[in-house]
Amino acid sequence: MTGVDTGRVERAVRELLLAIGEDPDRPGLERTPRRVAEAYAEFFSGVGGDPQRHLADSVPTGSTDAGEPADSDVVVLRDLGFRSMCEHHLLPFTGVAHVAYLPGEKIVGLSRIPAVVDTIASRPQVQERLTEQIADALDAGLRPRGVLVVLDAEHGCVTARGARQEHSSTVTVASRGALAEPAARAEVIALIGSGRGD
Secondary structure, eight states, X not given: OXXXXXXXHHHHHHXXXXXXXXXXXXXXXTTHHHHHHHHHHHHTTXXXXXXXXXXXXXXXXXXXXXXXXXXXXXXXXXXXXXXXXXXXXXXXXXXXXXXXXXXXXXXXXXXXXXXXXXXXXXXXXXXXXXXXXXXXXXXXXXXXXXXXXXXXXEEHHHHSSTTOOTTOOEEEEEEEXXXXXXXXXXXXXXXXXXXXXX
């Protein structure tokens, strides 16, 4: 991972302020380039990062009396908050990720799944690709029998500009293995939505 060149970001933000007709040295803006550089270092901390590192400490699921891997039921994590930056306008999109997997021969600590989501989200992204990359990372890192990822997010480029649809959200789904089967996918999506009141 190369990291964000904060000095270069500061210079670029200063130039941007000049380009829109502002005075980057006026009170209120003189520290903005530094603030933006610090924010970008956080927003883009996943550039060059490997989400697989969060899955390296997986553990075996155990085995049956016949020595075969035990078939564990589905593991579902709901409402994992995330934020990313749309690569089209560098405006944020924020929402929740719901992640499910059918363990194969190994499982991972539950805190590792949000870390995978955060690493992949902390890059210039589009939601459709983000959903697929999370599913691919879990599929490659855990080799489960199935993976399902659902993202529900609000996009700054939709809510704050153009059409200005302030209450809209976008839902994307990616599935792998047994959870790509329509009946199994529908069952897990129903489980994700269960127990919720408006």
